[in-house]
Amino acid sequence: MGCCDAPGLMPIEEALDKMLSPIKPIQTTLSLPLAEALGYVLAEDVLSPIFVPPFDNSAMDGYALRLTDLEQTRELPLAGKSFAGQPFSGEWPAQTTIRIMTGAKIPEGCDAVVMQENTLVTDAGIQITQEHIQQNNNIRPTGDDIKQGDIVLNQGARLTPRDIPMIASLGISHVSVVRKPKVAFFSTGDELKTLGEPLAEGQIYDSNRYGIKPLIEAFGCEAIDLGIIPDCPETLKLTFGKAQSLADVVVTSGGVSVGEADYTKDILEELGQIGFWKLAIKPGKPFAFGELDNAWFCGLPGNPVSAILTMYVLVQPMLAKLAGHSAWTAPESIPAVTKSAFKKGPGRTDYQRGIYTIEEGKFVVETTGNQSSGAFRSMSLANCFVVIEKDRGSVEVGETVQIQLFNSTLY
Known part of the structure; x- marks a missing residue:
């Protein structure tokens, strides 16, 4: 019996361990001009060839x-x-x-x-x-900032707009970086329409790809958009084949639930193997992870909030490891006092959307309102996740919860 057939839902911590443990960082490296290296992960330490400043x-x-x-x-x-x-x-x-x-x-x-x-x-x-x-009043000595031979950036750091000018100040024109992971993604579902097309009865616009692509790029990866794929097993199978020939990771949204037209799970079992399916997370329970012949696979739920949340919480650390981004850390949890109630039932870790402020030096948080996994306005209004523990129930006003401030990938 596989984990997908076992009763109960897999905790997030166990799912992350199962995702990260088999991932090996990409070994292909590139020597890039410094002006083109923003967002890449360093393949080796950057050592200063000079003193900064080079003279008193x-x-x-x-x-x-x-x-x-x-x-x-x-x-x-x-x-x-x-x-x-x-x-x-x-x-x-x-x-x-x-x-x-x-x-x-x-x-x-x-x-x-x-x-x-x-x-x-x-x-x-x-x-x-x-x-x-x-003596030495208002004199900056040689090497006051950086000494010759100092490690100024470690292997595994992802280059930011703050790093590029610092490297430039050392006279370094090229840096050795890890090739960016390639991520092919597509949405599934007969109900989805492309933006600008008229909607027929029962149809909706595909918004997930417009959230997934910027997240992939913000995670430091190359995004390959394969569009909308209808609920057709033959077409889906061909698309999976194309996707894994182009990319290191294949990400889909929709098709991993239990509906009659959700074929992704069956195709995955035919083309590769599923590591797990269904997690103790809300929203985002129907999240799948597995391995194709030539690529890793992440199946996101179809609901817009669920898709973005699982990309942020689960796919982000996996892509960071694949990219060799060893300096990546998960968003820090901060205690905050609630200004509004949060409805919840025990059984799943709940990531509700919240708005935090600081009052008298303390973090306080309130709900964005509608917490439905299909109500994306709650994400647009939020500036943090309110993470309510798996076994905890509803939270009343004045209680303390843990919040995760959105990192730069969601801004």
Whole structure:
């Protein structure tokens, strides 16, 4: 008897373990120009080839000093200038100062920079009005930010808009990254119509693909949209064959429930094997995971909220592991006090849609209203999931629940 035929529903934690344990990260690597590497996962550590900054430089617009010169006078003639990219050169006479700008190289012998606000320009030169000036005042030393040979990013990190300019500051033009996982996806169902087409009686627009594609891309994968596939076993079988020839993972929405026209499960058993089917999660119980001949498979429920939720909670960590994104972590759970009641029955972990705010330094949360798995407005209004434990019942106002703030993939 397979797990799909066993009584009861599989807990989320067990399902995640079954999904993640057989996944091996993609081994194919690419050397990409830095400008094209955003969103890719690093295949190796990034080491700094230089010191940053590469020379001692000024943290302020002001005047470069030798503190010993101030022992005899507080008024110093100007001997020259040091600007960014145009350092002072030549001999620096005793008891003089050098005009210096932020980021400019510190002249040899300088041991402090005084801000221009702490000076006065006189006929004789620059009068230093600051009383106590410490050694190395307003000087950023060589390697203050990054030292040569430092690991600035670890293998397994996914490159963000914050990482790219940092790597650029090191003069690194190319990075070694893991090939992005390819994910082919399609919706199933005779009731689905493409946007812009008129609806016949009993038909609805296919919204799931418009949520699945941006999530796949936000997870750092390449999305391959195969469209809407009707409830026809022969067509579905051909589509599965095409999908697994194009991609590392095949994702479907709809067709994994128990209806007479839900053929996906039968085709999967013919083309591969099912790891599990039906989870103790709400919404999203009819979620399937398995393996085709040449690709992994994730079958999402057809209801829009269920499809997005299971992509976020279950498929996201699987794709992260496949991409070698070892730095990925699940969204953190935060305790919050309820401002509205949440209806629930024991038996499944419930991900309800909520709106959190912070009041007097504490997280509070209220429902978005209709929690039906077909009511997608609840997702559009929400900024967090209210995660109510499997064995817990309804929650009243004033009780504490765990919330998960939406991470960047849902914003």
